[in-house]
Amino acid sequence: MEINAYNYASSPPNTDGTVAEKMRVFYQETNRSCKGFLMLLTRPEKYLDRSVDDEDKRGNGRVEATKLHWYADKAQIQLRWTSLDLGLDEFSNHVMLIGSLSFVTSLRPSLPAGLDIGGEIVPFSEEIKTLGVFLSGKLNWDRQIAFMTTKVHHSLYALRFYKHALSRKMRLMLVGALVTPHLDHPAPLLTDLTKEETLALQRLQNACIRYIYGTIPRTAHVTPYRLALGWLSAGGRKEVINCSLASRIIRDASPGYLRSGFRVIGVPTETEEIRQSARRRPPVLYYKVPRTASLDHSFEFSSAIAINKLPFITNILSPPPHFKSLHTSFLMQHEKAEWLRRCGAEGLAPVPPELTQALNLN
Numbered sequence: 363m364e365i366n367a368y369n370y371a372s373s374p375p376n377t378d379g380t381v382a383e384k385m386r387v388f389y390q391e392t393n394r395s396c397k398g399f400l401m402l403l404t405r406p407e408k409y410l411d412r413s414v415d416d417e418d419k420r421g422n423g424r425v426e427a428t429k430l431h432w433y434a435d436k437a438q439i440q441l442r443w444t445s446l447d448l449g450l451d452e453f454s455n456h457v458m459l460i461g462s463l464s465f466v467t468s469l470r471p472s473l474p475a476g477l478d479i480g481g482e483i484v485p486f487s488e489e490i491k492t493l494g495v496f497l498s499g500k501l502n503w504d505r506q507i508a509f510m511t512t513k514v515h516h517s518l519y520a521l522r523f524y525k526h527a528l529s530r531k532m533r534l535m536l537v538g539a540l541v542t543p544h545l546d547h548p549a550p551l552l553t554d555l556t557k558e559e560t561l562a563l564q565r566l567q568n569a570c571i572r573y574i575y576g577t578i579p580r581t582a583h584v585t586p587y588r589l590a591l592g593w594l595s596a597g598g599r600k601e602v603i604n605c606s607l608a609s610r611i612i613r614d615a616s617p618g619y620l621r622s623g624f625r626v627i628g629v630p631t632e633t634e635e636i637r638q639s640a641r642r643r644p645p646v647l648y649y650k651v652p653r654t655a656s657l658d659h660s661f662e663f664s665s666a667i668a669i670n671k672l673p674f675i676t677n678i679l680s681p682p683p684h685f686k687s688l689h690t691s692f693l694m695q696h697e698k699a700e701w702l703r704r705c706g707a708e709g710l711a712p713v714p715p716e717l718t719q720a721l722n723l724n
Contacts, residue, residue, distance in 0.1 A: 456487045460499050495548045501656075503552060507559050513544040514566045518573050525576060533574045534591065541570050545596065549603040554659030563596040577716070585701050586714055589694075590721040598693045601668050605689055608665035609681045623662035625649070626678055645670040646678040698723050 457477050459466055476485035489498045489505055496505040517540050525533065545566060555563070568584040575587055588595070594602065608624065615621045625648040647666040652658040669675060674688050682688060702723055705712045713721050 456490045457484050458487045458490050458497065458499050460497075460501065463500060466499060495551060503555060503559055506548060506552070507555075507562050510544055510548070511562065511566060514541055514569065517541045517544065518569060521573065525573065530574060530576075533576070537570045537574055542567075546599065546603060549600045550607055550661055552600060553604065553661050553664050554656065560597060567593070567596045567599075582714065583710065586712065586717055586721055589698060589701065589723070590717050592694070594690060594693055595697060598690075598697060602686060602689050602693065604661060604665050605668050605672075606686045608661070608669060609678060609685055612678050613681060620662075624666065629679075646675055 459469065459473070461469075473486070476483040487499075489496055491497075496503075496509055498505055518537075521533070521536055521540070528536070545563060552559075552563075567588070571584050571588050571591065571593070572578050574591065578584060578587055593599075611617070611620050612624050612626065627644065627646055627648050647669055649663055649666045652660070652663055657663060669678060672689060672692060674682060674692070702712055704710070712723055
């Protein structure tokens, strides 16, 4: 499957080379001020080169297909075609316009009902599902959160029938293998969730914890039971996954389009010399204050902020071998301290009687 996404602009880029290069240059020239972009998911078997012999198609399973490169401004949509060797696949074609609600609404009257590709009209889609993730043209994750909620509750419902025949350790293993992957899979994308969406994910995790213990009172706080399992909150798990992914991207310098978003302090080719106070621990990643809320919650910026707070990171180009476990322990101490602070403020018992032997908050 090919995913081609190119940013909207006020005018087409004035540069030579391929369209992909034009969009890269124009993206830099606009300093990330674009308001939206178009996305195309292609199904190659629909646009096969008819000159390719059918027997050859069956023989090697690969055909000459047409790849669509495109960019747009408020006045026009320009198409560019190049020949590309693609494998046969069974993906549908989708075209989606992504941007703020006001921007997309103002643009729609000038758009056709769909794109004419090879004599077939491909209509615009409101949302697209790819690799198990719903991408919405409204720049929100409502559909994805609803999809994850359905998956988690369906999995827990299927395990409910064996609940009393399984030990707590076995229930923990089953939830870890069959349920929590639904929460962890899209984590690197869900960096800009609203408070309501973050709460929805935390409630899904709480449902998993209630299934594992099976005896948590309905009105009891789930946090001490989660801490007793050694689990981070939904936000903490997401941060660990994102920072682990970011550290691998920086260490391996791959993929390049993601690595280019991180600037390591001390590398002359990435950052200039920065004055730092000797009284504070120097950061390892450099970043500029974002000018928009979208960039403030982006993967690169949020990961850089979180990595700079980790006390065990001195050289991000060579992170410690147990980065994920060290990060988990660091956040676990913070969440335990936060729970103790909350208990003191609200007059709650930090450790329920049944967790006296299992939970140590020191």
